[in-house]
Amino acid sequence: MRLAVIPGDGIGPEVVTEALKVLAEVVPSAEITKYDLGASRWHATGELLPESVLSELRQHDAILLGAVGDPSVPSGILERGLLLRLRFELDHHVNLRPGRLYPGVRGPLADPGEVDMVVVREGTEGPYAGNGGLLRKDTEQEIATEVSVNTAFGIRRVVADAFARAEQRPRKHLTLVHKTNVLEHAGSLWSRIVEEESLAHPDVTVAYSHVDAATIHLVTDPSRFDVIVTDNLFGDIITDLVAAVTGGIGLAASGNLDITRRNPSMFEPVHGSAPDIAGQNLADPTAAVLSVALLLDHLGERESARRIEASVAFDLATRDQNSPGSTQAIGDRLAALVSS
């Protein structure tokens, strides 16, 4: 197993260290190559993602990313030039974001019920296509456009993946989240493809929710969701809400998958670089550890993935929620649990 690791900025390196500690317990033979990308490289060299690094990354089985982003870099530079560029260059069309409220974890909801869903967010098109522009800049007649690009090809592959995942789950339920009553063209294409794919998966029940209504359901009745499939921007928005509802982005893992396996998939905690607490041994590495579980699952190491998840579940159920311990302490605990 050849893994590329991009520790990145802020708390990225700290949580990655713990995640690799846990990984070493289950796959001691994993070959790790670290890549220095992010704010400091950009400051030092102006480089975001050199072609040579991109080709090297392609030679790996998977990528683990800590976090990118730093207040010293203008907003958008690292996001578009590094994070989104990786997702687009490596054709990470399925952005997989599980949302599970683990026993013992207190989220913000008074009465959340059982929450165990997975969001399949499209990762390579929609309003993220980078298709837009400015006209008459810096005049009172300035116009800015952003074009959401949605293709049958791009939608079908994530919808098919979402149905396949729903089929594997006990409830076999899939919800399309969109805004079909306003975004009529993209909405029509998404709806028709979900309808078509549902014919191939008659055992999966299908529901639809407008994105605005979905935010209501996510805080009043999150248990209703099993698998959600949605576009890139709606997925960005609701997965942060899902993370909040299930105890915070400190626990949320994600996978950026090329399900054709032509390119390595990339796994990252949903939390950002959290520069305010960086370098202080304060960040919770749990999301990074859960991202390793997703990585192993994707590479077929199901048994190891399950073991990590079970260890995390045990730790979350038994840890002191108010002071779960330092980054390193949590990593040590999880590594010990995994190896036990």
Place this chain on the structure above:
Amino acid sequence: MRLAVIPGDGIGPEVVTEALKVLAEVVPSAEITKYDLGASRWHATGELLPESVLSELRQHDAILLGAVGDPSVPSGILERGLLLRLRFELDHHVNLRPGRLYPGVRGPLADPGEVDMVVVREGTEGPYAGNGGLLRKDTEQEIATEVSVNTAFGIRRVVADAFARAEQRPRKHLTLVHKTNVLEHAGSLWSRIVEEESLAHPDVTVAYSHVDAATIHLVTDPSRFDVIVTDNLFGDIITDLVAAVTGGIGLAASGNLDITRRNPSMFEPVHGSAPDIAGQNLADPTAAVLSVALLLDHLGERESARRIEASVAFDLATRDQNSPGSTQAIGDRLAALVSS
């Protein structure tokens, strides 16, 4: 005061009846003209918003709308052909959505704190511009686009309005919600205009939140928000979440304002037509009543508006949350409180 009333579909007529009952207590001289628009007119005549009706609506001081939408009408027809058409034809550029957690009201959050914010949602552009299309329909090469159109003119007027509102509020705080790190062109225009307008309002503190992060803050720390200004689609999404957090869309009022006053503004509860409970005297008319308060405030009847709000606040603090009473009973109570 000449008011046009569009009772609309589902629970619309029921809640509007109660709202007008309350209005009659404070402005008995109001002249009310009802307009039959919505699902039944569309079924009967195919008409959504005839030009003649639109011209008549323009002759009024304001419009009160119950709700539009019915499962018998394909999704999008009434929304785009009636509701959004009214907003666009009447240049309702400021979509005003207060979010206040009234004492006594239980929302879904375990520990919400004090919530009292107002969202200024742009109402006439962004991805709602209806600018998009389908190419190669019904082939595997189909492409759907949706263009978000953002103009300096359109953004400046709502940002200026949001600053003016912030200035009137005790906390004088304004948060721009956008996704500037991804939607770089629209994000740049919104950010620059907020920066420019902030120079004219030095007493207002300004913050920025990505829309995804905003959904987290809205459930973990909603008190941080005072005035939010945002685009049409982000505003649509987060105002439903704000409504949920403050006790549900059953209580959320909104105003679609033409702040130039060239066209009548339109006031509507945020809840939809709720066809499942229509005609059963079950709907809570509180949001419709609060929409009347917004209407009166907009028309300069501040005193009457305050009186309605205070009556609603009293009723919410004292009603049995589990069985607040029938539509009519709540309307009767609020009317009695307002007249007392």
